[in-house]
Amino acid sequence: MNMREITYRQALNEALTEELARDPNVFLMGEEVAEYKGAYKVSQGLLERFGPKRIIDTPISENGFAGLGVGAAMVGLRPIIEFMTFSFSFVAFDQVVNNAPNMLTMSGGQFNIPITFRGPNGPAHQLGATHSHATECLYANVPGLKVCTPATPRDAKGLLKTAVRDNNPVLVLESELLYSSKGMIEPAEMELLIPLGQAEIKREGSDVTIVCYAQTVALALAVAEKFEDEDISAEVLDLRSIKPLDERAIYDSVAKTHRVVIVEQDRPFCGVGAEVCYRIQKNIFDELDAPIGRVSQEDVPMPYNERLEKAVLPNEEKLIAAVKKVCYA
Amino acid sequence: MQPAEQRDEVEMLWLMLLIRRFEERASQQYQAQKIGGFCHLYIGQEAVVTGAIAAIRFDDYIITAYRDHAHALARGTSANACMAELFGKDTGCSRGLGGSMHFFDKEHHMYGGHAIVGAHVPLACGLAFACKYRNEDRVTLCFFGDGAINQGSFHEALNLAALFKLPVIFICENNLFAMGTSVERSTSLKQIVDRAEGYDIPGCVVDGMNFRHVRDTLSEVVESIRKDPHPAFVEARTYRYRGHSMSDPASYRTKDQLEKYRLDDPITRLRAQLTREGKLTNEKFDELDKEAKQIALESVKFAEQSDEPPLEKLYDYTYANSGVEAGVSPATKDSAADTAAATK
Incomplete structure (x- = not known):
């Protein structure tokens, strides 16, 4: 193909x-x-x-x-x-x-x-x-x-x-x-149907799972690459669908890495990350070697100013810090 | 029940009686706490829906707001299915999951039963859009109260209907009160029908207490729309005898006003017209009324004896079967030409 x-x-x-x-x-x-x-x-x-x-x-x-x-x-x-x-x-x-x-x-x-x-x-x-x-x-x-x-x-x-x-x-x-x-x-002549509710591992890893979706996937991949130099192997799991949620894929990855950071593009309060976090601790608590990390937007209306907007959004710095924290690195 | 177009006026009188007797039973059962939630009665307004139904074909679409029992009954939904819905039973027209404000009956082209004021007016545009898209000559009747005409969704829908020339008739059942707020206190216009003019939609006023006036006016409108799809607006001036809902004593209006409308009762009026013309005897009327009362009474028994929706089906209606087989496969043949032909 x-x-x-x-x-x-x-x-x-x-x-x-x-x-x-x-x-x-x-x-x-x-x-x-x-x-x-x-x-x-x-x-x-x-x-x-x-x-x-x-x-x-x-x-x-x-x-x-x-x-x-x-x-x-x-x-x-x-x-x-x-x-x-x-x-x-x-x-x-x-x-x-x-x-x-x-x-x-x-x-x-x-x-x-x-x-x-x-x-x-x-x-x-x-x-x-x-x-x-x-x-x-x-x-x-x-x-x-x-x-x-x-x-x-x-x-x-x-x-x-x-x-x-x-x-x-x-x-x-x-x-x-x-x-x-x-x-x-795939080539144009192939019919491509991706099921709703099926996450995808965008990068394999063994030390920590970064759960992401939409705009945060590229961010997670960039950060995962940076951690290669530090001998931390990050797995990047793209949810692709928020609902239905592919819980199986999340648990499989966490069971492998035992550490999770969720990086979401929405806000923290009642956000996607909160739901994913609840399900992980509820269903595979024993697999966790560290508290679950989360990177979200700051809980404020989005400012116009470019510098402040950057400060509100998830970014490499915040994600790197969160990954280090769950890896005790 | 026969399609409306085959029914004569005596049958439509019977339908009005059925609606009234059903509503009286519903009121009684609500007070007996057999019916939960909200319950809005249509008593007094019967000529509007029966007159409108008498003007359309069985395959035309209707959609309405939360005061919807009469619309389902008029369409041909059985009194049993309606009462069972009020009782929250599995045999109800929405399987006990909708309740008083959400009656649906696909088989009889009754598209709800919608309880957010004004929110179904765009849906009516969608029904009419689908008819036009498929080159069908169906019309859509969209009923709503005078309270809906100040909602944004109403205005957006009227503009879209006019812009897209959709075959939909907006029927405002003006019963003078949006809950407890009178039209004068809610609406900047002297008469509601003038709303239509702002969207270049032809509008007219009918006497909503007069079955014949509603039917004859609607018939003309329907005929014109079938020939050439376009929206229309009908303000039906009517009155509800009861409060907004069962919990409303209607203290915002005078007894004199209520009495004035009661004297103009739509059932009494059609009965008098038919009697005068020799089409109805007192005996026949009593027989019709007895039958309507009997059907209403039996619907209560039916509802009482019906089962509740099974608990194990709680999750069955949240999502329909997706119907998609996912994966990667060779593309289906590009059928753009067929598509174009099918939708021409």
């Missing part, structure tokens, strides 16, 4: 193109997705290929078009709803957390909602407090939703395609900072 290198943006574009071509019930709707080709050019070429009936520009009206998507999904269409950023999804919060995930239960199993909500999530660069939300912990808290956080082009394509085919509401949380990043992927 000839692997090739493409960008995260291209990978998402391929996933959209393939799923739109495969299933006439799939349509893409959102702000600037058609004529503008997507605020981040993810939907480049789709309007030309699939026409305005299936690639649909909306007014700035997140609650309205997210709800429209849920309604269309009630009768069997498979909408892909793009949020220009998930920070804007809060305007549609009621549709995403109330209507989409509750419908199946509230209707006694009559109405499943096969909808994909996608778009960039998490802090980008100096966008300030309103545009920098990492929403994964909020949405993963809601029963009925599935949440995935691809970190590489391959994962972006495979997870988005799976999300579109899933019969449930799935959030594909992309990242503005990753759109131009590159990675190796």
Whole structure:
């Protein structure tokens, strides 16, 4: 198989193109997705290929078009709803957390909602407090939703395609900072579907497990490399999906390394790391040789100032310190 | 039950009686603490939903807010399934998992039962969008109260419906009060129908206490939408005799106002019209009413005797089967041409 290198943006574009071509019930709707080709050019070429009936520009009206998507999904269409950023999804919060995930239960199993909500999530660069939300912990808290956080082009394509085919509401949380990043992927003629709820070891190691996802995967890999010089072998486990959570993969890795640091892109209080941490101590406490470490954002609204923003985000310095601490190094 | 289009006015009178007798039983059972949570009764407003249902086909879609018992009954959901839902039983129309505010019935094209005020109005756009997407000539009826018209979701939905020319009829059941807040205290407009004008959506006002007026007006609107998909807005002026919910003594309004509307009762009015025209005798009316009462009474027995949803199924409805086989495989044949043809 000839692997090739493409960008995260291209990978998402391929996933959209393939799923739109495969299933006439799939349509893409959102702000600037058609004529503008997507605020981040993810939907480049789709309007030309699939026409305005299936690639649909909306007014700035997140609650309205997210709800429209849920309604269309009630009768069997498979909408892909793009949020220009998930920070804007809060305007549609009621549709995403109330209507989409509750419908199946509230209707006694009559109405499943096969909808994909996608778009960039998490802090980008100096966008300030309103545009920098990492929403994964909020949405993963809601029963009925599935949440995935691809970190590489391959994962972006495979997870988005799976999300579109899933019969449930799935959030594909992309990242503005990753759109131009590159990675190796199967040839275009291969169909790539990565299951939701399957983590991936992005780097093997034996001394400490760094649990990460989305934007923190590259950070974890960089830090793991630095530790090579210090004879600490770090395993990098990319969760890929927040919900369902691949607990097995976490436990297998921790059982091997006996030390864990979780590096998350969201905030510490009730964040993804808190949940992962609870499950590890609950289920494999005896495997731990040190308290679990965690690196998160600082618990403050995101400042605009570049230096302060850097101070809020997880970074190499913080992660290195956390790894050293659990390794007693 | 027959599709609405085949039903005559006597049957629709019977339907109004069924709704009323059902609601009276529900009220009684609520007071007896057999029904939990909130319970919002429709008594007084029966002509709106029956008139609207009489104007559409069975395969058209309807969706409504939390005051939804009547809408399910009007669609053809059995009184048994409705009462069992209020009792939280497995035989309920939402398997006892939805409750009073979340009635659903896919088979009868009843798409809920939605309890966040205004939140279902965008859903109605989605139902109508799907019909247009598939080139179907169905219409979607979206019912909501006067309290919904000041929510952002309502305004976003109307704009989208107009922009996308969606075949949806927004039916505002204006019963003068959003819970305890009168329309004058909640809405900047003199009349609610004027909201539609702001979105370039044709609107009209109907007498929501008059079955024939609702049906005839809606029929015209439906016909125009089937020919050429577009949204429409209907303000149905009506009144609820009971409080907002069972716990509401409705002290915010006068007895005189209530009495005025009671004198204009939708059931009494249709009965009088039919009697005057020789289409209904007193004996026939009594027979219909007796039957409605009997069905309502039996629904209580049915609900009482039904089983609760099994505890072991607690997790069964959170997620549907994903339906995805993951992995890497040769790509499916690119069927863009077929796709384009299928959605033309």
